[in-house]
Amino acid sequence: MPELPEVETVRRGLERLLRGRPVIVGLKTSGKKLRRPIPPGLKRRLVGRPLLRVRRRAKYLLLDTDTLTLISHLGMTGTWRLGGKRRPHDHAELFLADGRRLVFNDPRRFGLLLSCPVGQEARSRWLKDLGCEPLDPAAFTGDYLYAISRRRKLAIKPLIMDQKVVVGLGNIYASEALYRAGINPAARAYRLSRSRLEKLCRAARAVLGEAIAAGGTTISDFRQAGGEAGYFKVKLRVYGREGDPCPACGEPIRARVLGGRATYWCRRCQR
DNA sequence: CGAATCACCTGATCGC
């Protein structure tokens, strides 16, 4: 479900909710394991700790207390919400001193909820091999992609979805960025010129930025931290639009499977 | 080593 814009939208929502730096007074878990079990000692370590801020690295949410950082990944279907009535697939409830409850719900349980010493997330096995942030124009550049892709024989789309190369781009935004850059998703990475890769970086940043501004994309179950839908779906130009006319040239949008994932593109505009 | 495929889950949707 969530790619960088959706995770960033949730981050902003949570940050707003946690402005009063509420102290955690309890944790209740479902007992079911997510991608990994929620650590049994988490409650003991969390109780009494104030929630100070929410950061993001790649598609991970980082909720800082004064002593530890809660690491949360939404997987495909994870959501955070404030209180309300209990629902199926609620896997963690954080009880706050002000009476509110912060609830993590995840039907498919591909998500993660872990902790590490505060600020030490970069050393964790989950985050240590991540590539650069696409919104950082100094890091995610044509030169960077050029250097990394020279010996890569795979198609450009799976390359930019590889979180060890660049983080945050998933199946939707990879298709959208390649469309905007005029690059065929199946083009072999090593055959692309520096300038075309530079164009791809700019296109990725543009589409991610616009999606964040719209509050992310709601396809089926993504919700912002307040429960609202995201509004970027209406702006998707190729994803999920097989057979629709290309917004630029009218050619029907094509679909195929690439690296195991549905891929959408315009055969005329993307070479 | 890189690249492709599998596995992990539940729920929505599609075709019969």
Added chain:
DNA sequence: TGCGATCAGGTGATTC
């Protein structure tokens, strides 16, 4: 309407 097959925004593990 019912039911099995298929697909879904992610990613680590396994296989080739």
